[in-house]
Amino acid sequence: MEVSKKTCRITINEAEMKDKLELGVGYSFGVWKDLYVDPYYVVPVKEDGEGNREGEFRLGLSYKF
8 A cells, every 4th residue: 555645645456455345235123213233244355365255244233313
């Protein structure tokens, strides 16, 4: 990653982007009034050193204003 102090522009190459990119799916469930629980599952786009792409289940909490 390169940062130029003059223009404040960040350049990220494609390999670095794939290292951090995840693909996921989820849904929001209304719990109480405007409070929601958001379960979702994400899988990394890039395989690890052994060739695996182990996903993980995550849980979020959100409030609608």
